[in-house]
Amino acid sequence: MTRILIADDYDVVRTGLRAILSGQSGWVVVAEAEDGRQAVDLAVETQPDVAILDCQLPVLNGVDATREIRSCQPRTEVLIFTMQESEPLLRELLEAGARGYLLKSDARQFLIAAVAALAQHKPFFTGGVSETLLTAYLSRGPAGDGALTARERSVVQLIAEGHSNRAAAQILGVSQKTVEGHRAAAMRKAKVNSTAHLVRYAVRTRVVEP
Template sequence: MPVTILIVDDHGAIRRGVRAILEAHDGVEVVAEAATGAEAIDLAAAHKPTVAVIDYALPVMNGSQLTRRIREASPKTQVLVFTMHESEALVRDVLAAGARGYLLKSDADQQLVAAVDALSRHQTYFTSRVNEALLAHYLAHPGQPSDMDVLTAREREVVQLIAEGQSSKQASETLAISLKTVETHRAAAMHKLGLSTTAALVRYAVRNKLVEP
């Protein structure tokens, strides 16, 4: 049986590059590509891939949120977060969400195939620059929340959209929820984070890689 792959990245060139690297090896089949989190969830449910290779910095839904949703849609799919960001906070976040691998895009040529192979065998794979003590701690305590888990998944979606420049009304349309619900989540998030302005909320989102600076 081939190792089946779902690639999720909002840049077509990245998706094509990942596909080319993986499909150059026997026994690996890319079954689907997605540019957004919503597409990825539907494709994961439809194809049940062995491994999902996902970018962290996606619009609307970031990598940790998508990891949870993919694991819900296809529990046997192993998630490899593939990112340009070298950040212990992000590693903690994706581990808590259920990812089993974390690889920097700069390491793709040398390590992407090895990472996918490890995850397909239900092993973990993390870029060598991840702090080993941090990794060991979170693998030993997979249910322990990360620093960013003070927010609910919906609150984080609202924070990300606001930080991307959407108004509360636009965010309500994007998420298909009421304007009042968006404003409630926005207020709750700002209260939990101890923030009083939208500018501070944007800085929080950038600092925690919910959006690109």
């Protein structure tokens, strides 16, 4: 029996995935989550074989949720299900422990194959993503000085979602001073000087969805 967790903030997406996956012999969807924190909690509770995570989950994004799930449930493989095809994001997700990356535009053709591969602890990346990864690792170039780190992206996401520095610190499990430091670094890299401009930056760069 292959146990699957689905995490996406859109109910229609979760419903569609559940319908497809539940139709496979020996597969069962054991939990559904609306945000990253809920996804981590449910992964600990239900111990799925495969967790399918949207990359832009609210509260705790896909990168941080992946990192926490892989830390507390190392037997759970993570498949990132997203509309984004970004070299820096791919690097962050691989470092966080994700072993699968599926573009939503490729879901009809590759979803079953992706989950089947991860259930056997094999990596899965669609063709376009594989080419992006190959190009990135062959170049071996570090992210540019203006690129946000994974933690800076997490802080920016939470600020853009309306959380205070204190609330963001509680969600991420760090001190408020640490959040303030990451926020300041992100604002410096984004070349903005107000929260409103930082929110616009987050939307423009797809740290959060508009």
